[in-house]
Amino acid sequence: MCQHAGCPPHICYIIPPYMTEHVATNAPDPAMRRRALRNLYHQGQLRGMRTAMNQFAFAGLGTGTKRRTVYDAQHGGDLPGTLVRSEGQAAGQDVAVNEAYDYAGTTYDFYFDVMKRNSVDDKGMRLDSTVHYSTDYDNAFWNGQQMVYGDGDGEIFDRFTKCLDVIGHELTHGVTQFTAGLTYSSQSGALNESFSDVFGSLIKQYAAGDTADKADWLIGEGLLIPKAGTNRTALRSMKAPGTAYDDPTLGKDPQPATMKDYYSGSDDNYGVHINSGIPNHAFYLAATAIGGKAWEVAGLIWYETLTTRLQLWSEFKDAAAATREVAQKHGPAAAKAVDDAWTAVGL
Amino acid sequence: MTADPSSPAPVLPVVVECQRQGGLAFPLRRPAISVEVAGLDEAERQALQRLVQAADLAGQPADYPGPGYPDALETHLTVTWPGHSTSVRFRDGDGHPAPLDELAGWVLRHNRPGQAKK
Numbered sequence: 001m002c003q004h005a006g007c008p009p010h011i012c013y014i015i016p017p018y019m020t021e022h023v024a025t026n027a028p029d030p031a032m033r034r035r036a037l038r039n040l041y042h043q044g045q046l047r048g049m050r051t052a053m054n055q056f057a058f059a060g061l062g063t064g065t066k067r068r069t070v071y072d073a074q075h076g077g078d079l080p081g082t083l084v085r086s087e088g089q090a091a092g093q094d095v096a097v098n099e100a101y102d103y104a105g106t107t108y109d110f111y112f113d114v115m116k117r118n119s120v121d122d123k124g125m126r127l128d129s130t131v132h133y134s135t136d137y138d139n140a141f142w143n144g145q146q147m148v149y150g151d152g153d154g155e156i157f158d159r160f161t162k163c164l165d166v167i168g169h170e171l172t173h174g175v176t177q178f179t180a181g182l183t184y185s186s187q188s189g190a191l192n193e194s195f196s197d198v199f200g201s202l203i204k205q206y207a208a209g210d211t212a213d214k215a216d217w218l219i220g221e222g223l224l225i226p227k228a229g230t231n232r233t234a235l236r237s238m239k240a241p242g243t244a245y246d247d248p249t250l251g252k253d254p255q256p257a258t259m260k261d262y263y264s265g266s267d268d269n270y271g272v273h274i275n276s277g278i279p280n281h282a283f284y285l286a287a288t289a290i291g292g293k294a295w296e297v298a299g300l301i302w303y304e305t306l307t308t309r310l311q312l313w314s315e316f317k318d319a320a321a322a323t324r325e326v327a328q329k330h331g332p333a334a335a336k337a338v339d340d341a342w343t344a345v346g347l
Numbered sequence: 348m349t350a351d352p353s354s355p356a357p358v359l360p361v362v363v364e365c366q367r368q369g370g371l372a373f374p375l376r377r378p379a380i381s382v383e384v385a386g387l388d389e390a391e392r393q394a395l396q397r398l399v400q401a402a403d404l405a406g407q408p409a410d411y412p413g414p415g416y417p418d419a420l421e422t423h424l425t426v427t428w429p430g431h432s433t434s435v436r437f438r439d440g441d442g443h444p445a446p447l448d449e450l451a452g453w454v455l456r457h458n459r460p461g462q463a464k465k
Contacts, residue, residue, distance in 0.1 A: 077448055134448070136455050138377070139370035141418040143440055156377070166371065173417040184417055192417065220372070235372045251376035273373035 063118050066108045067126040070100045073133040073148075080146060081130045099161035100129040100149060106164060107171045110203045114295050115303050120174030127171065131161060140166055142173035156225060156250065163220050164207060169200035180310035187315040189272035194279035195306050201238060202295045212287045212294040218244065238284040241277030257281045259316075259346030279319060282341045286323075289337035297334050301326045320347040359384050359392065360399055362427045365454040369421035369438065380458045391457075398453050399426055401446035404433040416440035422451045 071081035072094075084097055091098045104127040111117040119125040128146035137150025140160035147170045149160040160166060173196050176182055182192035197219050205215045220235035230247040237244045241255035255277030256262060262278065263271040287298035301323050309322035320342040327338035364381035384392060404426050415421075415438030424447065425434040437443035 077445065135452050137420075138367065138372075139418065139420040141370065141416045141420070141439055143416045160371070169371070170418065196417075235375070245375065249376070249378060251374070254374045268369065268373045
C-alpha cells in the first residue's frame, strides 16, 4: 500500500498535485496546460477534495491576486469542460467566455476592495466558470465549487453571462457557502437568495459608480428577450418587488415586498426566490434612506451580518435583528434607516 | 447480436412531456414542451425509444429529494404510454442519473423552432 502522505488508501498519485499545478500554470503548450488542469480536476474529484484543491492550488499567491479560469462545456453536461481561458490570457472571440472572465474579475475586485475579502472563501480561491453548459439551458448556478452558465434558448432568455449582477449573484452563493451557510430552503434559503441579489446589485452599482438613488435595483435586466406588448424588464426588482415582468407566457412576477404577502407554499424550496423579495426590499429601503453609494454603509452592514452573525437556519427575524445591531456601529442615521426599513416590510 | 424473437417489442410511449422550472428565475413560468410520438418519423421514434428506455422512469423516484445546488433548475418529465404514465422530478445537483437529462434535452430541442433535431 502506498505510504505517501495525502494519498488515500489503495490509491497513489505518482505526480503530486503541486507539480501538476505548476505545469497547468506555466507550460508553454496550451494542450499540456489543459491536460494538467484536467488531471488536477479529476484528482480532486477522486480524492473528494475538489474544494480543498481550489484553496491550496494558488495558496502561495499574495492576497488580492485574482485567479480565474473559464471552461467550455461545448453544450454537454460534463463539468468543468475544456479550459479555454485562464488568468492573464487575452480575450478571444467568444462573448460568453469573455463575460464570464471579466465579470468574475469585477466581482472579485468588489469583494476585495470593498469588503476586504480575498475571493469567495477569503483564501484566494480560484474562480472557475463553465460556459455553454448543456443545450437550451436557461439558467446559471453555483454548484458548490464553480459557476455554470447556460446560453439561454434565444426566445425567452439571452445568455446567462450577459449580466454582471447575475454573475455577482452566483459568486455570492459561494460567499454564503463559506460563511453563514444559509440552508437553501424556506426563510434561510430566501435569505441566501436575498444576499446574492443584494451583492449582485451592489457589484453592478460599484462597477457603474451609481449612487443608491440612481441605481436601477433590478436583477438580471436584459436577460429576458424583449417581446412587444409585454413587460420583460428583469428577473426581480428590489425597489418594487412584483413588477419585474408581466407576460402572458411567463406569468407575472410574484415577489412580495412585505410580510403581508409572504408566500407559504412549498414550491421553489418553500419560496426561496419568492420571499427573497422581502429582505431585498428592506435592503433597498435602508440603502436609499442612508443615501450615497449603497456599498459604503448599507453593504458593509449586510456583509458583516452575512459573514459573522447568521448561520444555517437563520430566519428573517434573525437577519433583521443582526443588521439592526450592526448598523449601530455606523451611526444613528444608519441605525434608524435600517430599523425603519425592516419595520416597513413587516419585521 | 440479434433480438430474442420471443421477447415482445417494447411499447412505444404516446407522449413525452418536459417542463423546466426554477433556477435563477424561479417564479417565472416556462412552457411545457411535449412530443407526440405519432408525429415522429421512424428514426426519431427509435431515438426517443432508446432515450426513454435509458431513462428508466419506472425505476426512478417520483421526486428526487433535496434542493440541489443554489439556483438549480428543476425538470419535470412525464412519459405517457397507452393506458398509463410515469413522472419524475429532478434538479441540477440532486444526484439523478444523466439519461434523465438526455431525455429532457431531446424533448426540449425537438420542439424548439429553429433548432436542429437530434
